[in-house]
Amino acid sequence: MKAFSTPRKSLGDLDADAAAALISAAADIALILDERGIIRDVAFSNAELSREFASHGNWLGQPWIDTVAKDSRPKVEEITRRGAATDAGRWRHVNQVAGDGASVPILYSAAPVGKAGRIVVFGRDLRPVSRLQQRLVEVQQSMERDYSRLRQAETRYRLLFQMSPDPVLVLDGTTLRVTEANPAALRLFGKNDRRAVGRTIGEAFAAESRSGVQALLASVRAAGRADDVQARLAEGGSDVTVSASTFRQEGTLLFLVRIALPDQAVVSLPPVKTKMLKLIEGAPDAFVVAGSDGRVITANAAFLEMIEVPGEDQARGEPLERWLGNQDVEAEVLFGHLRNRGTVRLYSSVLRGEHGARTEVEISAVTVMNGGKPVFGFTMRDVGPRVRAPVPTGARPTRSVEQLTELIGRVPLKDLVREATDAIERLCIEAALELSGDNRASAAEMLGLSRQSLYVKLRRYGLGDLGAEPGEQL
Missing domain, CATH: 3.30.450.20 (PAS domain)
Structure with missing residues (x-):
C-alpha cells in the first residue's frame, strides 16, 4: 500500500469532525475501536444499512468480536491485530450479526488512527456483490441448460436425418452444391456416393430433368414455395418426385431437398x-x-x-x-x-x-x-366490410349483456368490468330521461348529477339531441 507523500500539506489541518466525515464517506459501515478492541463509536453511510443493524446502539462499549458470527471471530482478531500495526491489514470477509439475528456479509479492513491506540475499521456491504454473483451463477446455469437442450435437439434431429428412408439433401443456396446428405441420398450419386458432399445437385439427375430441378429451386428462392416436380435419376433412371424448402443458418440461405422414390409415392386422390x-x-x-x-x-x-x-x-x-x-x-x-x-x-x-x-x-x-x-x-x-349500426360522432358504443358474455375468456377482467359499468350507466340515464319526459334537469336531479355532468355522459353515449336547451349552459 502506498500512502500520501505529503499528507500535512495536501490535507491541511483536519479537525475531528472532518476526519469523521471522511471515514463515514469511505465505507458503508465504520467502527472506532480502542486498543482492547472495544467499540467506541459506529457510523453508517445510508439509512437502509442502519436499519439492518437497528441494535447497533448496544454495540458501544462491547468488544467487536462479540457482535459477529462465531465463524468470523478469528478473522476479527486478525483484523484488530493487523489494524493496530502501522501498516493497514488486508480485507477480510466477516459475517456481522444484524438486529434480527441474520448474518450480513461485510468486507472489513482496519487502520490505526491517532496516538491513543485507536483503530478505524472500514466495512463494505457485500450483499450487492453476492446478489450479482448469484445472478451470474443462475444465468450460467440457465445457459448450460439451454446448451444441453440444444445439443439434445441437435442429436435427435441428426439421428432423424440419418435414419430417414427418404433421400434428403442440404444445398448451398448460392452454388447449389451438396453440404449434407443422409445415407439414403448418398446412394443417388452412384458408386462414388461417399463423395456426394461438394457435388452439384444436378449430377444426381438425368440431363433432361436438371432444368426442372433448377427451376424448382429458383421458384423456392424467389417465392418461398413451389409445386413439386417430377424428375429422373441419373443412377438407375427411376422417376422421382422432388420437393424443396429454404432456411437460413448463420446468415446463409440453404435448401432442404427431399426426393420421394417410386415406392414412396403418395396414392393419387380421386x-x-x-x-x-x-x-x-x-x-x-x-x-x-x-x-x-x-x-x-x-x-x-x-x-x-x-x-x-x-x-x-x-x-x-x-x-x-x-x-x-x-x-x-x-x-x-x-x-x-x-x-x-x-x-x-x-x-x-x-x-x-x-x-x-x-x-x-x-x-x-x-x-x-x-x-x-x-x-x-x-x-x-x-366480416370487416359488413355494415354496422352508425355511432354518433364522439359517442362511445356500449355492449349488450349477450355481447359482454361472449367477451369472457377473450379480454381481461378489468376490461369486462369497465364495459359492464358503461352498459349499466347508459341504461340508468335512458331510464331517467324516460321517467322525466326527456327533461334533462329533472333527469340529472334523479341521478344525483349536475346538468353539466349529465351532458358529458349524454355526449359520451350518444343519447338524445345534444343541442343545448334554452337558458342552459353546457
Whole structure:
C-alpha cells in the first residue's frame, strides 16, 4: 500500500469532525475501536444499512468480536491485530450479526488512527456483490441448460436425418452444391456416393430433368414455395418426385431437398377430391387445418393473405394462436370448445397479420379424427366490410349483456368490468330521461348529477339531441 507523500500539506489541518466525515464517506459501515478492541463509536453511510443493524446502539462499549458470527471471530482478531500495526491489514470477509439475528456479509479492513491506540475499521456491504454473483451463477446455469437442450435437439434431429428412408439433401443456396446428405441420398450419386458432399445437385439427375430441378429451386428462392416436380435419376433412371424448402443458418440461405422414390409415392386422390381441394385453395374465405397441438398443418391462399405471409411454408408448423385473437387465451378457449363439442359456429374473432393488419372474422370449425388424433379444420370469413349500426360522432358504443358474455375468456377482467359499468350507466340515464319526459334537469336531479355532468355522459353515449336547451349552459 502506498500512502500520501505529503499528507500535512495536501490535507491541511483536519479537525475531528472532518476526519469523521471522511471515514463515514469511505465505507458503508465504520467502527472506532480502542486498543482492547472495544467499540467506541459506529457510523453508517445510508439509512437502509442502519436499519439492518437497528441494535447497533448496544454495540458501544462491547468488544467487536462479540457482535459477529462465531465463524468470523478469528478473522476479527486478525483484523484488530493487523489494524493496530502501522501498516493497514488486508480485507477480510466477516459475517456481522444484524438486529434480527441474520448474518450480513461485510468486507472489513482496519487502520490505526491517532496516538491513543485507536483503530478505524472500514466495512463494505457485500450483499450487492453476492446478489450479482448469484445472478451470474443462475444465468450460467440457465445457459448450460439451454446448451444441453440444444445439443439434445441437435442429436435427435441428426439421428432423424440419418435414419430417414427418404433421400434428403442440404444445398448451398448460392452454388447449389451438396453440404449434407443422409445415407439414403448418398446412394443417388452412384458408386462414388461417399463423395456426394461438394457435388452439384444436378449430377444426381438425368440431363433432361436438371432444368426442372433448377427451376424448382429458383421458384423456392424467389417465392418461398413451389409445386413439386417430377424428375429422373441419373443412377438407375427411376422417376422421382422432388420437393424443396429454404432456411437460413448463420446468415446463409440453404435448401432442404427431399426426393420421394417410386415406392414412396403418395396414392393419387380421386378426381372429385382433387377438385374439392382446388376449390378450397381458391376459395375467398380462409381455410386452415391445425393439428391436436394447435399448429398449422395446411392453409389456403386466403388465410395466408390475411396473416400477411408469402407462402404456406412460413405458416406450416407455427401455432395458430400466433395470428388468432386479441388475447392469447382466446385460441385456448376456441380449441377447448372444439375438443369438448366437436364443432364451433360463427365464433367472432380477429386475425392479426405479420405486418400489423387486423381482420375481423367469423370462425366455424370442426374436429375430425386422423390416425387416432384430433385434427381441427377452420373456415374464417372476413366480416370487416359488413355494415354496422352508425355511432354518433364522439359517442362511445356500449355492449349488450349477450355481447359482454361472449367477451369472457377473450379480454381481461378489468376490461369486462369497465364495459359492464358503461352498459349499466347508459341504461340508468335512458331510464331517467324516460321517467322525466326527456327533461334533462329533472333527469340529472334523479341521478344525483349536475346538468353539466349529465351532458358529458349524454355526449359520451350518444343519447338524445345534444343541442343545448334554452337558458342552459353546457
